[in-house]
Each structure stands twice: as structure tokens, then as C-alpha cells.
Amino acid sequence: MSRISAAFSSFFAILFSGVLPESVASEFGYTKAKPVAAPPPEPPKIKVTDGALQILQTLQRDSRLIDFLMEDITAYSDDQVGAAVRSVHADSKASLARHVTLTPVIDGVEGTNHKLDASKAPDPNRIKLIGNVPASGKVPGGTLRHRGWQATSVNLPPIGKQDVNVLAPAEIEIE
Amino acid sequence: MSQFIIGIDLGTTNSALAYAQESEVTLFPVPQLANPGEVSEFDLLPSSLYLPGEKEFVEGALALPWNAQPSYIAGRFARLRGVENAGRLVSSAKSWLSHQAADPTQALLPLNAPEGVPKVSALEASRQYLLHLRSAWDHAHPDAKLAQQTVLITVPASFDAAARDLTQRAAKLAGYPEVTIIEEPQAAFYAWLERNPNWRELVKPGDLILVVDIGGGTTDFTLISVTDKGGELQLERIAVGDHLLLGGDNMDLAVARFAEQQFADKGTKLDALQFHSLWQQCRTAKETLLADGAPASHPLTILGRGSGLVGGTIKGKIARDEVRQLIVEGFFPSVPADAAPQRNRRVALAEVGLNYAADAAVTKHLAQFLRNAGNAKPTHLLLNGGVLQASAIEHRLFEVLNSWQPNPVVELKNASKQADLMHAVAHGAAYYGIARAGKGVRIRGGVPRTYYVGIESSLPSVPGLPAPMKALTVVPFGLEEGSKVELPQRKFALVVGEPAEFRFFSSVSRRTDAAGVLLDEISDSLEELAPIEVFLPPHTDGTREEIVPVTLETYVTETGMLELWCVAADNRRWKLEFNVREKAAQA
Numbered sequence: 001m002s003r004i005s006a007a008f009s010s011f012f013a014i015l016f017s018g019v020l021p022e023s024v025a026s027e028f029g030y031t032k033a034k035p036v037a038a039p040p041p042e043p044p045k046i047k048v049t050d051g052a053l054q055i056l057q058t059l060q061r062d063s064r065l066i067d068f069l070m071e072d073i074t075a076y077s078d079d080q081v082g083a084a085v086r087s088v089h090a091d092s093k094a095s096l097a098r099h100v101t102l103t104p105v106i107d108g109v110e111g112t113n114h115k116l117d118a119s120k121a122p123d124p125n126r127i128k129l130i131g132n133v134p135a136s137g138k139v140p141g142g143t144l145r146h147r148g149w150q151a152t153s154v155n156l157p158p159i160g161k162q163d164v165n166v167l168a169p170a171e172i173e174i175e
Numbered sequence: 176m177s178q179f180i181i182g183i184d185l186g187t188t189n190s191a192l193a194y195a196q197e198s199e200v201t202l203f204p205v206p207q208l209a210n211p212g213e214v215s216e217f218d219l220l221p222s223s224l225y226l227p228g229e230k231e232f233v234e235g236a237l238a239l240p241w242n243a244q245p246s247y248i249a250g251r252f253a254r255l256r257g258v259e260n261a262g263r264l265v266s267s268a269k270s271w272l273s274h275q276a277a278d279p280t281q282a283l284l285p286l287n288a289p290e291g292v293p294k295v296s297a298l299e300a301s302r303q304y305l306l307h308l309r310s311a312w313d314h315a316h317p318d319a320k321l322a323q324q325t326v327l328i329t330v331p332a333s334f335d336a337a338a339r340d341l342t343q344r345a346a347k348l349a350g351y352p353e354v355t356i357i358e359e360p361q362a363a364f365y366a367w368l369e370r371n372p373n374w375r376e377l378v379k380p381g382d383l384i385l386v387v388d389i390g391g392g393t394t395d396f397t398l399i400s401v402t403d404k405g406g407e408l409q410l411e412r413i414a415v416g417d418h419l420l421l422g423g424d425n426m427d428l429a430v431a432r433f434a435e436q437q438f439a440d441k442g443t444k445l446d447a448l449q450f451h452s453l454w455q456q457c458r459t460a461k462e463t464l465l466a467d468g469a470p471a472s473h474p475l476t477i478l479g480r481g482s483g484l485v486g487g488t489i490k491g492k493i494a495r496d497e498v499r500q501l502i503v504e505g506f507f508p509s510v511p512a513d514a515a516p517q518r519n520r521r522v523a524l525a526e527v528g529l530n531y532a533a534d535a536a537v538t539k540h541l542a543q544f545l546r547n548a549g550n551a552k553p554t555h556l557l558l559n560g561g562v563l564q565a566s567a568i569e570h571r572l573f574e575v576l577n578s579w580q581p582n583p584v585v586e587l588k589n590a591s592k593q594a595d596l597m598h599a600v601a602h603g604a605a606y607y608g609i610a611r612a613g614k615g616v617r618i619r620g621g622v623p624r625t626y627y628v629g630i631e632s633s634l635p636s637v638p639g640l641p642a643p644m645k646a647l648t649v650v651p652f653g654l655e656e657g658s659k660v661e662l663p664q665r666k667f668a669l670v671v672g673e674p675a676e677f678r679f680f681s682s683v684s685r686r687t688d689a690a691g692v693l694l695d696e697i698s699d700s701l702e703e704l705a706p707i708e709v710f711l712p713p714h715t716d717g718t719r720e721e722i723v724p725v726t727l728e729t730y731v732t733e734t735g736m737l738e739l740w741c742v743a744a745d746n747r748r749w750k751l752e753f754n755v756r757e758k759a760a761q762a
Contacts, residue, residue, distance in 0.1 A: 157213035
């Protein structure tokens with residue numbers, strides 16, 4: 001920046017806006033005092049178990065799954081259990097579907113043959129070999145017994161200040 | 176120039192927002208609180224408002240993407256939590272907007288709130304739903320805020336001028352631009368037009384289309400005639416029905432109450448939560464059992480309260496014949512064409528509550544509506560509303576209509592998808608927005624009522640009797656948007672500095688009274704509305720002017736709002752305002 005143009009732009013900038021233009025300021029080695037940003041609020045501490053508890057909390061809230069699992073049902077007739085299960089099942093399924101997208105690991109027909117890459121042992125995360133498994137673990141395929149499940153997306157709301165250890169609050173009704 | 180045309184169905188139980196950019200209409204999924212701490216998108220925003228207590232929820236649990244600490248909860252979670260704590264839940268606010276005996280601007284709701292709960296008005300509740308929709312839209316469209324778009328809001332055709340005015344006020348208070356009001360049955364018809372671009376082949380001049388719109392809380396009838404003008408088909412809305420507070424929710428409730436009684440007979444008393452669950456199940460049962468090829472019965476399960484879920488489970492069922500009896504015979508009985516609904520029972524000291532229709536028989540109201548419309552014989556029927564998806568109801572409506580007239584009625588199919596009937600009104604409103612911009616056919620209609628102001632007759636009054644009233648027609652039926660009526664023949668004297676009030680009446684059945692016509696008596700066909708008032712402020716310059724003679728002028732704005740003005744000889748003018756407060760005091 002030439003000294004003359006710097007002088008002009010400084011003059012008019014100060015005249016009209018009362019501030020030295022930034023281009024001039026940096027030319028002369030001045031730096032603008034930056035407003036100190038407030039430190040970002042400390043993110044809430046999340047423990048690894050929180051997500052698991054959150055899922056249980058959600059299933060209890062939407063479908064009362066914990067109530068069902070924790071109840072001693074040995075004394076009740078199949079009829080009675082069946083009636084309750086239909087409702088719990090429908091609500092659990094809807095709740096689960098809202099938060100987790102579940103798809104099969106292998107989208108094939110159970111009971112039919114499924115080909116695998118014989119050059120290497122399959123990823124033990126995704127495929128479990130059962131039955132007559134050769135020592136190398138490398139097989140060209142086998143019968144698909146279970147398609148497996150995987151979560152392709154998880155959509156859980158962020159955990160705020162709620163106490164995730166409480167899966168369901170006690171309820172007190174005021175008559 | 177706005178980028179989007181937005182249609183909002185501000186419903187009694189659910190609201191929806193649809194928008195159009197070019198000509199395609201799309202539904203906007205509304206983010207809302209689904210559970211504490213969980214915001215999800217749903218096609219509908221339940222018109223429920225929950226007024227949370229100070230320590231009722233964990234901090235931050237009610238946060239929305241656009242508001243960290245909302246004072247109210249609107250939508251799905253409001254409805255859910257309201258079941259557990261009804262004293263803080265506001266619902267059916269829309270029905271209160273057209274209430275004849277309660278002030279919609281007064282903080283009355285929830286009606287049964289315990290002491291200490293700060294109540295809200297019906298106007299405020301409506302504003303909150305609209306505000307939620309606006310905030311959600313703005314959050315999703317930071318570069319095309321709602322205030323810069325063209326917005327249309329639907330109201331029941333039977334809403335009177337004051338209720339329409341309140342709807343527009345709620346929108347203004349929620350930061351909306353000037354909104355256009357459109358009637359719901361018309362919006363449903365626009366949705367049909369949108370889906371049937373070949374509509375000109377489906378109807379012909381001389382046809383008369385009956386729209387039956389049964390929403391969650393209201394039932395609306397509208398007649399649209401098809402005429403030929405210079406070779407072009409024209410559509411004209413020629414009649415709308417009375418305000419009927421009767422809808423799908425009443426029908427679901429009727430089934431739920433019946434089922435509750437069956438459980439009670441077996442010795443089980445249900446609490447509020449169990450009843451709510453029963454209500455939901457009865458809604459499903461009703462839909463299943465009223466469909467074609469329905470099973471003989473539908474199971475109902477009430478889970479045990481407390482942690483004993485299986486042990487406390489009670490089973491029940493409801494039979495197809497029971498539901499058909501309750502809904503089809505109860506709400507849609509086969510009646511002759513001269514059937515008349517039971518009149519409202521007038522109770523001297525009625526408790527303030529919603530004036531639900533005294534007679535639940537929709538078919539009787541329909542018979543009366545068609546008679547009032549000059550013994551109309553519709554050629555086509557368009558059904559709208561979730562209830563009317565049930566084929567048993569649909570069949571019955573056709574059966575009854577066909578028994579009233581020689582020629583069978585043809586059905587106009589609106590929806591391809593099931594859920595569509597829930598969104599058709601919002602869709603149609605957006606489509607109407609496109610039509611207004613000149614890119615589609617418009618239904619002509621104008622004001623769906625005749626309006627009158629009361630004039631005290633100059634006869635000598637009899638002691639102890641009120642002076643007889645006459646009614647001056649100030650707005651003729653069908654006065655169109657953008658037009659004006661002057662009434663120079665009658666002068667009124669207004670006193671400066673004192674509010675002047677006019678009694679205000681309307682009629683949906685008197686459709687031939689021209690502007691300026693004076694009726695000698697206030698007959699049963701006239702319904703009294705909130706009075707309208709005007710205030711002439713005293714002159715600031717100290718000029719003494721006590722009495723100003725004025726004449727009346729009425730306008731229907733381009734956005735469909737009715738305005739009455741007092742005009743002085745020197746062209747000074749004052750607008751008459753609807754006084755909803757006064758309406759409440761009278762009752």
C-alpha cells in the first residue's frame with residue numbers, strides 16, 4: 001500500500017467510522033485487540049455405559065420392556081402372557097425402529113447356500129463359522145443359518161442433564 | 176417476491192404445513208419434542224399445548240433446536256404428557272376461537288387447571304402452534320424465512336368473521352406476514368384439483384359438488400357449483416354449513432367410552448393413562464372394523480399399571496357390529512331428506528364449555544344443510560378427513576344421499592395414499608396459493624354468510640320490553656374478495672369520545688338479501704355474533720364536535736377478511752372492530 005493511499009484511506013475511515021482501516025493497521029504492524037471469547041461450556045461428561053442405559057430407558061418408556069423382563073411370569077397362563085406380549089412387542093419394535101436402523105448382515109435366505117471368499121478367513125465380526133470348520137478357517141461357503149443383525153444407523157437424542165441410571169421414575173398419582 | 180407458498184392447516188387436533196416452490200406441493204415434517212430431550216420430525220403437529228411447571232422437567236429437557244428454554248411445549252410430547260397431567264394441557268383451542276360464550280382473548284385455558292397454573296387464552300394457544308411452525312420452518316430455511324413467504328391458513332368454512340379475524344390476529348402475533356384465509360372444504364377441493372389435472376373431464380357445467388369435511392373436532396359442508404362462462408369451466412362455492420363442533424375425535428371417544436363401560440362391567444376401573452391407551456386402541460379398532468372385509472372383532476388389551484405388567488393385563492374385545500352400531504348408526508343414521516337435527520338445549524346457567532353439537536347425527540345436519548341451500552341435489556361428493564376413510568361410513572353417506580334424490584351421486588376420489596386425507600387441507604391451501612398467483616383454477620366464492628347490523632326501531636317502546644330490533648343487511652352473501660359495498664341510504668350518529676356499539680348478526684341460510692335491505696325482525700335464521708364497536712377519538716386540536724353522522728361501508732379484503740368502516744361526509748373513516756370480550760359478557 002502506498003503511503004499516500006494509506007494516508008487517504010486512514011483519514012476518511014477515521015473521519016466517517018472513527019476506526020483505522022484494518023488494511024492500514026496491519027501495514028503498520030498494529031494488531032486489533034480481539035474480544036476474548038468466553039471459554040466454551042464444559043461438555044457434559046458421558047460415560048461409555050450411558051448409551052446402553054439410554055436405550056433401556058427408551059424401551060421402558062415406550063414399551064415397558066423392563067417391567068416385562070423383570071416380572072416373574074411363571075404363574076401366569078400363556079393366554080395372559082400372550083395378551084401382554086402383543087402390546088409390548090408392538091411398542092418395543094416401534095421404539096427400536098425409531099432409534100436404530102437394523103438390517104441383516106447377510107441379506108440372504110436362511111437355509112440356502114451362501115458363497116464366501118475361500119482365499120481368506122471371514123471377518124469374525126460379521127461372520128461366525130459353525131459346524132465342521134476347517135483348521136485354516138478358509139471356506140468357499142456354507143448354509144446360511146442366521147442372517148445376523150447390524151445397526152446401520154443409530155439416532156439417539158443427546159444426553160442432557162438427566163440421570164441415566166434411573167431407567168423409569170417412580171410414579172405418584174395425586175388423587 | 177417470495178420463494179415459497181406455504182399452506183397451513185391449523186386444525187382442532189392436528190396441524191400441518193405444506194409448501195410449494197414451483198407447482199409441486201410438499202409436506203414439511205415438523206420437528207417437535209417427542210419425549211423429554213428428544214426432538215423428532217413428524218408430519219403432523221398435534222394442536223396440543225402443555226404448560227410445564229417450573230421443576231417439572233430436567234433442565235434442558237424441553238430444548239428445541241431454535242429455543243433452549245421454551246416456556247410451552249407444543250405438539251406430540253404436549254399431548255403425551257397431558258394425558259398424565261390434564262390440568263396443564265390445552266387442547267381444542269380452535270373450537271374456543273369461535274365460541275359464542277367465552278372470550279377467546281381471555282386466559283381461560285386449561286379450563287380445569289389447578290390454582291396457580293398460569294392459564295392462556297385460545298388466541299395465545301393458536302399463536303403458539305403457529306409460532307412453533309414458523310420457528311421450525313425458519314430453522315430449516317434460514318435463507319427463506321417464513322415472514323418473507325406467501326402464507327395461507329385454513330379455517331372451517333363455518334367460522335364467522337370474528338373467528339377468522341382472531342385466526343389472522345394469532346398469525347400476526349406469531350410474526351407471520353399478512354396471511355390469506357382459505358376455507359378447509361375448499362382447500363380439500365383444491366387438493367383434489369391438484370391431483371386431477373384432467374378435472375375438466377370429470378365434471379361438467381350444471382354439476383353441483385358437495386364437500387363433506389370431517390376433521391378431528393369439526394364437520395363442515397360446502398357446495399361448489401360448476402358453471403360455463405364463455406366456454407371455460409368455472410367453480411363457485413355457493414353454500415357453507417353451520418358451525419358444527421362434531422368430529423372424528425367424538426367418534427373415537429364414543430367407541431372408547433363404550434369399551435370402558437364393558438371393562439367396568441367386568442369390574443375393572445381404568446385410570447386416565449389406561450383410558451388413553453384404550454382410546455388409541457379403539458381408534459385402530461374402529462378403522463379396522465369399519466373397513467371392507469373387516470374381522471368380527473378386534474382385541475383390546477389394557478396392560479397392568481405399576482411394574483406388574485403381565486399380571487395386571489386385562490383382555491377385552493370390541494365387535495364389528497358394536498362399532499358399526501356406535502359409529503354408522505350413531506353418527507350417520509339413515510334419515511329422510513326432511514330430517515332436522517335436535518336444537519340446542521338452552522340451559523339458563525350453562526357452564527362455560529365447548530358447545531358440542533346437540534345432535535350427533537351428521538346425516539341430519541347434512542339434510543338440513545341441503546334444504547337450506549335451496550333443496551340442493553348434489554351430483555358429486557368429495558369426502559375429506561381421516562374418519563371418512565372407513566368404507567362403512569362412506570357407503571352409508573352415499574346410501575343416504577342417494578335416497579334423497581333421483582340421481583345417484585358420483586364420488587370424487589381425493590387420496591391415493593391412506594394418510595393423505597390427513598394432509599389434504601394443507602396441500603390444498605398451498606395449491607390455492609399457486610392458483611392465486613394465476614397458475615391454476617380458482618373457486619369463486621366470496622363471503623359465505625349474509626351479515627346484518629341491528630337497528631333499534633323507532634317505535635315507541637313498551638315499558639318492560641326491549642325496543643324491537645330490525646336488521647340491516649351490510650354484507651350480502653357471496654361478496655367477493657377485493658370488493659366493497661356502500662350503504663349511503665342509512666346514516667348513523669356517532670358521538671365523539673364514546674364507544675359506539677352495533678349488534679351484529681349473520682345467517683348462512685338467507686342468501687338473497689341485498690345490501691341495504693332491512694329485515695323487520697330478528698328471526699331464527701339469524702345468529703347473533705359478537706357486537707362490533709367503533710371509537711371516535713376526541714379531536715386533539717380542541718375543536719368541539721359532538722356528533723358525527725356516518726354511513727357504513729363494508730369490504731372483503733384480497734386475503735378474504737371482512738372489514739366494516741364508518742365513513743363521515745368529509746371522508747374521515749373509522750374501522751369497526753369485533754368485540755369478542757363483549758360476546759362473552761352477554762352469555
